[in-house]
Amino acid sequence: MATNKLSESKIQRLTKPGIYSDGDGLFIRVQKGGSRNWIFIFRRGRVRKEIGLGGYGQGTAPVSLVLAREKAKAVRERLARGDELVSGKSSRTTFREMMEATIAVKEKEFRNEKHRAQWSMTLTRYAADLHHMPVADITRDDVVRVLTPIWETIPETADRLRMRIASVIDHAKARGLYVGDNPADWRGGLKDLLAPRQKLSRGHHKAIGYKDLPEALARLRTSDAISALAVEFTCLTVARSGEIRGATFPEFDFDEALWVIPAIRMKACREHRVPLSARAVDILRKMKEQASGSSVVFPISDTAMVKSLRRATCDDSTLHGLRSSFRDWCGDMTSHPREVAEAALAHTLKDKTEAAYRRSDALEKRRLLMDQWAAYCQSAK
Incomplete structure (x- = not known):
């Protein structure tokens, strides 16, 4: 033939x-x-x-x-x-369907509920572009496209994501739904397309000094662009950029001025409550008016937010650096206890004894702190 x-x-x-x-x-x-x-x-x-x-x-x-x-x-x-081999319509099983099937099979392997939540969160948040693709069609280029945005910024998470994508595709191969080499296998070609993890430098996220922040935010407020509003909201809530971009209106209680981020979207896989300042609520209401039926609060890319921030700061500041600016301000300019500031940043207490006794999330103390932070952010003359 x-x-x-x-x-x-x-x-x-x-x-x-x-x-x-x-x-x-x-x-x-x-x-x-x-x-x-x-x-x-x-x-x-x-x-x-x-x-x-x-x-x-x-x-x-x-x-x-x-x-x-x-x-x-x-x-x-x-x-x-x-x-x-499975053929016909069944071969169009999506990555998301196979992801859910893989997690179901691995239930007994997970050490605890947190481990399961981390698996689900990583694949849900960072591999979203693969979800609706037929698993049989996924190529190495698709995997690289998903990994590239986080490969150098959060390398540990990126490598876990790669391994979990590989597990999903191995599961598909075992069921006859994927043919060929696993495109998420590091030795299968990814090593030639991505920098080795051990050569990546985590470094520190470039942060604007808190003393310069009010003036920068004043410049930011001259724009009504979604990216500018998203950056200011990020600063006022000191949330991570992924938590901001993934926020939906049902997560917010306008009357209580409270944002409840579900565990699945948090780095520590634990629900996090964020008290909202008056300015933060104003931004939410403005976004609600522009929503056009969408539940996503800030339909914007991380890149657009970074560009908006850098136009305001006139340097190479990062979104994550806003959290450092807040933490420095807390330590230098306020008398709020360290654990309250850490709770505002959704940091897990490293001291296990302290964490065992500290079971409350200090919401009301954090509300006072965040109101003072919002006042400081709007204090430009």
Whole structure:
């Protein structure tokens, strides 16, 4: 049987709807409208089956001719071993469905509920771009795209995410829903695309000095852009940027001036209550008026927020650095106890004895602290 019948130039010229063979089971299907998808066709007895191998020239990580041939080779090897492959509609199982199935299987392996919550939170928050993709179509490029934004800033979390994505895809392979090498395997090619973790420097997040902050925020308030409002809200609540961007209106009690962040969205996997200053509530109300039915409070990217912050500070300050500015202000300018400031930052107490006795989240003490912080942030002359 002839193989390698197609070439990139030939594929580009295919416009008539139909199925075109590359040989040895690999085909490209041209749809009405011009979209192209790779499929592998084989027979089990008299039954014709097909497996989707991804789209050609589509989406954020298209499957090239070379990659399609690699996937087809992997299918042929499994067929030669007598493996039973899932075909047809079932092969379109999404990454999210497979993620949930993987977590369900691993239930007995988790050390405790916190470990389970960390698994779920990492994949839910950082691998969101993969959720609606058919797990069979995920490529190394998709994995790199998800890892890159956090690989150098939070390398430990990024590597855990990589390993958890790999576990999900291994689960899919075991069920016959993924064919080929695991794209999240470090030795499978990622090591050539991402810096080794041990060479990454965690360093400190660049922070604007708290004495310069009121003037910077005054400049920020001259803009009504969502990014500017999101940055100011970040400063007033000293929340992490991911907690801000993931916030939804049902998490807020306007009457009580309270934000309850669910455990699934917190780094420590513990619910966190944030008392809101009057200015913070004003920002929320303004965003509610602009919401257009969406439940997401700040539909904005991290990059847009950083740009807005740096325009106001005129330096290379970071969003996370705002938390350091707050902590320095607490220590230098107030008499609030250390544990109250740490609770405002949702930090876990390292002293286990102190943590055992300190079971309250000191909400009312933190409310006083955050009101004073908001007043300071608005104190520019």
